[in-house]
Amino acid sequence: xxxxxxxxPPDRAAYNARVWDIVRQIPPGKVATYGQIAxxxxxxxxxxxxxxxxxxxxxxxxxxxxxxxxxCPADVPWQRVINSQGKISLRKGKGSTEQRCLLxxxxxxxxxxxxxxxxxxxxxxxxxxxxxxxxxxxxx
DNA sequence: TCCTTGACTCAGA
DNA sequence: CTCTGAGCCAAGG
Numbered sequence: 001x002x003x004x005x006x007x008x009p010p011d012r013a014a015y016n017a018r019v020w021d022i023v024r025q026i027p028p029g030k031v032a033t034y035g036q037i038a039x040x041x042x043x044x045x046x047x048x049x050x051x052x053x054x055x056x057x058x059x060x061x062x063x064x065x066x067x068x069x070x071x072c073p074a075d076v077p078w079q080r081v082i083n084s085q086g087k088i089s090l091r092k093g094k095g096s097t098e099q100r101c102l103l104x105x106x107x108x109x110x111x112x113x114x115x116x117x118x119x120x121x122x123x124x125x126x127x128x129x130x131x132x133x134x135x136x137x138x139x140x
Numbered sequence: 141t142c143c144t145t146g147a148c149t150c151a152g153a
Numbered sequence: 154c155t156c157t158g159a160g161c162c163a164a165g166g
Contacts, residue, residue: 012163034148059149059160066147067163081147089147099147 012067018044019068026080028106030123031116033084034062034069041065079103080123086115 022040026032038061042053062084069078070091079102083089088096100110108121 035150038148056160060162062148062150063146063160064148069147072147078147083147084149091147096147 012064015041015064016068016071019065020072020076023069023072023076023078023081025125026077026123028077028080029108029121031080031082031103031108031118031121032123033082033118034065034089035084036122037065037081038062082116086118088114 018041019037022037023032038057042057042061045051045057046053065081066089069076069081072078079099088099090096090099096114100114103116104110108116110116
């Protein structure tokens with residue numbers, strides 16, 4: 001019924017690396033959504049290449065971020081990435097307990113519907129934050 | 141080689 | 154608020 005169709009970024013490895021770089025900037029106690037991360041990658045891509053962004057980046061970016069998280073290195077705070085509804089999305093069937101515990105340990109609270117209030121906990125980096133830290137959004 | 145299986149989001153009904 | 158459809162690929166068994 002819901003054939004989760006996928007597509008992939010032109011360069012999966014490079015895309016994943018950029019996603020991880022961004023996720024590493026999320027401070028403890030804050031969260032970001034897949035879509036938010038995807039937008040940052042798009043911004044970086046546009047700035048780095050000057051080329052227009054293919055529509056697929058907008059349509060599939062969030063899922064590519066999910067794919068990147070599925071293979072992230074140990075130093076990436078994967079638990080701080082949640083879905084746009086403020087809920088934890090985990091791989092099919094697996095519990096979200098671990099991710100929730102990690103977030104609660106950082107001070108993130110969940111409501112009765114297992115949701116995080118993004119108005120409070122969303123990571124809202126300013127352009128300055130991104131450029132002053134070490135996100136090499138511009139490829140090289 | 142064929143078949144299954146995905147850490148998503150948004151608009152519209 | 155809930156539910157559906159669209160987006161249309163690649164790694165692993």
